[in-house]
């Protein structure tokens with residue numbers, strides 16, 4: 001028997017990349033590759049990259065630089081770049097780093113095995129097409145091995161929104177939804193393999209239209225699968241939050257009370273320039289409607305500070321919106337100029353101003369996050385246990401609000417759901433006691 005070849009995948013960026021990396025590893029499994037967790041003994045290295053901000057893209061080149069020695073010692077080593085940087089600057093990567101053998105864009109992963117074969121013949125292989133066929137259908141099925149209690153499942157890809165700062169519509173292409181039947185099959189299979197919580201993924205997941213009743217309809221169908229206990233989805237756009245999906249937050253028990261709903265900014269002037277096509281008021285109204293059906297809903301968001309022409313007053317509007325919402329968690333970024341996007345051409349805010357605003361914004365978000373976490377003390381939550389803790393006898397899981405919860409628990413296993421009374425709140429997690 002021949003030794004299996006080793007594949008090292010390094011994943012950057014969003015959860016969709018995490019899901020794609022899993023699927024690529026499976027596809028390469030069909031070609032005799034097993035995954036390794038170090039580049040040192042790999043026969044193939046694949047970087048699954050992110051282009052969202054300048055720093056993210058630059059990481060790819062510095063990481064490639066580190067592999068020079070490896071490639072010199074092992075000329076058979078093949079190096080590939082996948083993901084959004086591959087899509088945005090595939091040719092440029094091959095020019096800047098001649099040791100790259102293979103470049104594959106996010107919509108062409110089902111062609112990875114062919115591209116690898118081409119690279120093995122010593123040819124350069126590049127595929128950044130947007131083919132018509134569904135990459136997930138032609139990627140080899142997931143092997144039936146047992147897996148952990150949580151999994152991602154991509155249901156939608158691409159984006160038609162064209163926010164003025166964002167590269168995603170260019171790197172991932174137009175919005176495409178996978179048919180509901182195929183998602184149901186994949187979900188059932190994941191549940192058979194031990195998954196109890198699914199996070200449905202899409203760059204604009206609530207624009208999903210592979211089910212005649214939209215994402216709400218898909219979630220209600222998934223909720224009928226025995227053994228699947230929890231459903232989440234990310235990332236949503238405020239304008240695609242339809243009535244049925246809002247209602248599902250009230251009447252679908254398996255849909256968790258946590259919603260990532262990015263708004264980016266709180267000033268209507270900036271929202272308009274960002275091409276977000278909603279106002280701050282409309283966003284707040286939407287949250288009111290969601291909280292009316294699910295009062296304990298925890299919200300999460302994304303914010304950009306220092307978007308071109310953002311004044312201190314505009315920034316104050318963002319702080320005010322944050323105060324009005326009270327977020328359970330949030331991600332915030334300094335605006336980063338992305339080549340080819342409209343906002344990159346506009347008058348820029350200084351780096352010092354961006355730094356200062358980011359600090360103030362993050363201080364407020366951190367305070368809110370901590371307050372909501374501390375408010376869990378004394379409450380009863382349900383915890384899905386994901387792993388053993390660092391201390392013996394300790395187990396760690398996530399509450400329905402995505403808080404990490406530690407308990408002393410003899411006899412409880414990974415994958416079990418249990419009721420826990422929260423006893424204390426630490427810097428990044430909660431501690432609790434199992435309830436009988």
Ligand code: SAH
Pocket residue numbers: 052053165166167168203204235236237262264302303304333334335336337338
């Ligand atoms: N589809 C999602 C998120 C896509 S990218 C949505 O519509 O919300 C994830 C986050 O990165 C965005 O929400 C935004 O806050 C941030 N982001 C995107 N482009 C950026 C840029 N050029 N500079 C800084 N942050 C950016």
Ligand code: SF4
Pocket residue numbers: 159160161162163166167168169203204237
């Ligand atoms: Fe980017 Fe806007 Fe699309 Fe989100 S909705 S992926 S921020 S263009």
Ligand code: F3S
Pocket residue numbers: 012013014015016017049050051052083084167168171172203
């Ligand atoms: Fe990054 Fe592409 Fe995701 S740019 S955030 S990896 S869609």
